[in-house]
Amino acid sequence: MSTLNLVLMGLPGAGKGTQAQKIVDEFEIPHISTGDIFRAAMKNETEMGLEAKKYIDQGNLVPDSVTDGIVADRLAEDDTKVGFMLDGYPRNLEQAQALDSMTAKLNKPISAVINIHVDADVLVERLSGRFICKNCGATYHKLYNKPKVEGTCDVCGHHEFYQREDDKPETVKNRIEVNTKLNTPLIDFYNDKKLLYTVNGDQDINDVYREIQKVLRAI
Template sequence: MRIVLVGPPGAGKGTQATRLAEKLSIPHISTGDLFRANISRQTELGKLAKSYMDAGNLVPDEVTIAMAKDRMEQPDAENGFLLDGFPRNVSQAEALDELLTTEDMRLDAVLDLEAPEDEVVKRIAGRRICRKDSSHVFHVTYSKPKTEGVCDVCGGELYQRDDDAEDTVRKRLEVYHTQTEPIIDYYKAQGLVVTISALGAVDEVTGRAMEALKRDGDGA
């Protein structure tokens, strides 16, 4: 299957992308991973992307698209892939369509993880990270530490990242609504969008997504 995964910040895209890709035996291709891989390998595209990032500028669509094209042409993506964070806007979605058409491929589904804005803000703004080990993550509502402000694992101080502050989260959501959400309508016009609720336990959401993709695939 060839799938695009979309949803607002805090909807659990990263977690679900990893789980779904594993269950479907296809590679999980995320924009962040593409940038990191190209920059660490010092590819021409990586050097170009880094030059924009170092200057504090956004990486142009054509660079992101070229990285995605290169990754989708790798042997492990022959039977499909799951795109996470790309396309990020309608112009990238149009470029992806052109690319797939050229390669005689097509998307099977666009999985839209839906979550109410207040829930998204609550999820992200409530996160607390351990200063000693950032892999230790707690939540003021869903995963409280035994002692407030103290990591259960190593005793490190728990803090809220600047990116997780409520004002910042709401700004990120504004960017999502303005830039990325329009691709849902773009793909709805093609009959590709499958919308599921991102609320509930991780396993529940994964099961919901697999069932929705199976139904969509059967109907295709």
Template structure:
């Protein structure tokens, strides 16, 4: 059984490695963004509660997010294990998650932090661009379209760079995220379930190192 959280700053490669983990171990990949969209579309009580905050432009309180996480983790597809993406973001949320996983008898087995130098992350994120039509993400260094100028997914020829992928914005975003990430790493270090993987290696090697940790479960 693998119940996993991946930690890492934006651009550290969490999305890439989580896809490979899901493929190998058939885990439920739980993204808080997807959870919110699904709960609001299905008009669940918690989804409607979250929507009432979002519609007013307010942040969804931790308690509501936690209820949503509990609702999602209660579903049967998580019985074989899960990866949580985007939650927890703070130690207060980590404590809430601990209560949830105790109640559901689905305790976390691993927290893996992908470690990447800030300068490398700035280069990676500044190199990111997206398809204007379908939103597919590419990178000038590590993930170019198979045919230059043509989106692999939808065939469009129009690309753009998000404002928050520009170097000066990226640096600020990383500093904000690091302030949130460091206490979480400390929290799980104290729990004895944190492992650190060098995220500056090739995606294959990052997965290999991550898999070596998970295969011990």
């Protein structure tokens, strides 16, 4: 099989983390998540890492040019000779164009962009289903992890629950909308390049992976 250079896309709650792990385990390529490489670059005090730290310490967003530089440094490392999977990058059209340039320069072109698609309504339900016992902090989910007796905490027997602000439907909805706006131009960009493969994320985890496997084995 030829080298696999992947970009993994999906809205929050689409199950990207689970599928990323399965891809890495089977195809033995490094998982390049922007969060991880930012932390590593800052810890190792690379030129780009120090630059990023300046912005983060001031509570500002790291500009694209710095993010692009950190990704370029990571893609130039030896372990990416076997391929790689990018997760969390590119986040916008400018970054996608920068990725094009850097992969051309490194002679490591993108083989495929996997987009795990789940309807926004389903994602809101998935992400806003979490609630917490007010007394002991036990966590439940209205779809996947209900208390054994409705309205009663399994752990401490209390009956009062609350939702974190982050988990409230209106907050979740807003997060999904923001991410959809960011993702749409990227989906168009990779679709035009004939690199985009959309898989149905609204099914069993293993069925989602079977779809992804089919794509990756055909490349």
